[in-house]
Amino acid sequence: MSDIHLTFQIAALVVLLVLSACFSMSETVMMAANRYRLRSLAAQGNRGAGLAIDLLARTDRLLGVILLFNNLVNTAAATLVSVITLELFGDERWALGIATLLVTFAILVFAEITPKVIGANNADRLAPIVAYPLSALLRSFYFAVWFVNLFSRGLLALLRLKPREDNSGALSVEELRAMVIESGQYIPHKHRSILMNLFDLESITVEDVMTPRGAIEGVDLSDPEDDIRRQIGTSFHTRLAVFDGDREHVVGVLHQRRLLSNLLDESFSAERIRELLARPYFVPADTPLYSQLQFFQENQQRLAFVVDEYGELLGLITLEDIIEELIGKFTTSTPDAGDRMAWNDEGSVLVDGSANLRELNRKLELELPTDGPKTLNGLILEHLQDIPETGVSMKIADTPIEVVQTQDRMVRTARLFRPVPRPEEQ
Known part of the structure; x- marks a missing residue:
C-alpha cells in the first residue's frame, strides 16, 4: 500500500x-x-x-x-x-x-x-x-x-511608480524604418525603397527637390510675339511659367492645352495669353514634401513657385517632382541628361552646375552635403567663398571636383571624379 x-x-x-x-x-x-x-x-x-x-x-x-x-x-x-x-x-x-x-x-x-x-x-x-x-x-x-x-x-x-498604459500599438518612425530595412525577404527591393523614401518626406523640403529659378522654362510677355510663339512651340512642358519683363515677377501659369483650344478660333497675341493665365501658386521654401503633397491635393494644383522668407522666387516644384522623389524617375517628356549620368571609364563625369545635389548623390552614389546649397553650383560657391575661374579644383566630401566652365557669375559645367575608397573601407 x-x-x-x-x-x-x-x-x-x-x-x-x-x-x-x-x-x-x-x-x-x-x-x-x-x-x-x-x-x-x-x-x-x-x-x-x-x-x-x-x-x-x-x-x-x-x-x-x-x-x-x-x-x-x-x-x-x-x-x-x-x-x-x-x-x-x-x-x-x-x-x-x-x-x-x-x-x-x-x-x-x-x-x-x-x-x-x-x-x-x-x-x-x-x-x-x-x-x-x-x-x-x-x-x-x-x-x-x-x-x-x-x-x-x-x-x-x-513606490510612486505608475503603470504605463498599453502602447504596444505605437511605433516610432525609426522603429518602422528598422522594420522595413529588416524585411528584405518579404518586401521587394523596389517597394522597400519607396517606403524608405516615404519616411524621408517629412525631413525633405520643397527646396531640396525644386527646379532652381535659373532652370525654369517660361515665357516672357515682354518678348516679341515670334519669340513667344517659338518658345511655346518648342517647349516640352504642358504648363509654363509666365513672366513680364522680370524673371522674378511671375504673373501666372499658362496651360498649353487651354491655349491651343483658344487659338483655333482667335489669333495669337501676348494679350490673349495674359487672359488665359492661371493664378500662380506660391509656397515657402521650408515646406516639407509630405505637407506640400497634401497642399497640392487640397488646392487641386500640380505646380507651385517656391519663395524664400522675403518673397524672392527660388524655384519651381511640381507634383511629378514629389512623386519621382518617392518612386524615382518614371516618365517625362523632357530629355533628361541626368538619366545618362554615369561614370566613364576614367572614373569621371561632366555635370551641369545647376544639377541637384540629392540627384547627384543618388545617381553617382556620392555623399555631397545637402544641408546647405541644393545645387552643385551653390555648393562650389559656398566651399570657395568666391566665384571660381575655369580649371579650379577642389575636394568636397571626398569627391574631387574640377570647374570646367563658368558664365554669368556661376559654374555652368563641372567635372566630378569618382571618390577613392579610404583604406578602412577597402
Whole structure:
C-alpha cells in the first residue's frame, strides 16, 4: 500500500513539473509574440489570436494569472518532494538538502529554461493556442487575480511608480524604418525603397527637390510675339511659367492645352495669353514634401513657385517632382541628361552646375552635403567663398571636383571624379 502511495506521489510530482513548464512557457510565449502578426491573424478570424490580443491588452492580469498558478505549482512540487524524502529517508537533514537541490535543478531545467526557450522560438505559433486555457483560468479565478494585483498596485503606489498604459500599438518612425530595412525577404527591393523614401518626406523640403529659378522654362510677355510663339512651340512642358519683363515677377501659369483650344478660333497675341493665365501658386521654401503633397491635393494644383522668407522666387516644384522623389524617375517628356549620368571609364563625369545635389548623390552614389546649397553650383560657391575661374579644383566630401566652365557669375559645367575608397573601407 505504501508503494502505491509513493508511486502516486511521484506521478503527482511529474504532473506538477509539467504544469510548471506549461505556465513558464506560456509566460514567454505571450511576452515574445509578435502583436502585429496576432492582429493580422485576428483580422482573418483566428479566435485564439483575438484572445491573445485581449490578454496582452492588460498585462497585469495576464502576468497575474500565470505567476499565480506557476508559483502555486512550484510550491506544491517542492512540498511534495519534502514529503517523499521524509517517507523514504526519515528526518535526515542530508537527505532533505539533496532533495532540495534535486527539485531546484528539476524545476530550473525542466520547468523553466527548456520550456521558455521552446516558447521564445515558437511564440507566434503557440500564442493563439495558449490563449484559450489562460483566458479560461482568468475568467474562473478573476477575483483571486484581482486580489493579488490589488496589493501589487498598492506597492507600486507606495513606490510612486505608475503603470504605463498599453502602447504596444505605437511605433516610432525609426522603429518602422528598422522594420522595413529588416524585411528584405518579404518586401521587394523596389517597394522597400519607396517606403524608405516615404519616411524621408517629412525631413525633405520643397527646396531640396525644386527646379532652381535659373532652370525654369517660361515665357516672357515682354518678348516679341515670334519669340513667344517659338518658345511655346518648342517647349516640352504642358504648363509654363509666365513672366513680364522680370524673371522674378511671375504673373501666372499658362496651360498649353487651354491655349491651343483658344487659338483655333482667335489669333495669337501676348494679350490673349495674359487672359488665359492661371493664378500662380506660391509656397515657402521650408515646406516639407509630405505637407506640400497634401497642399497640392487640397488646392487641386500640380505646380507651385517656391519663395524664400522675403518673397524672392527660388524655384519651381511640381507634383511629378514629389512623386519621382518617392518612386524615382518614371516618365517625362523632357530629355533628361541626368538619366545618362554615369561614370566613364576614367572614373569621371561632366555635370551641369545647376544639377541637384540629392540627384547627384543618388545617381553617382556620392555623399555631397545637402544641408546647405541644393545645387552643385551653390555648393562650389559656398566651399570657395568666391566665384571660381575655369580649371579650379577642389575636394568636397571626398569627391574631387574640377570647374570646367563658368558664365554669368556661376559654374555652368563641372567635372566630378569618382571618390577613392579610404583604406578602412577597402
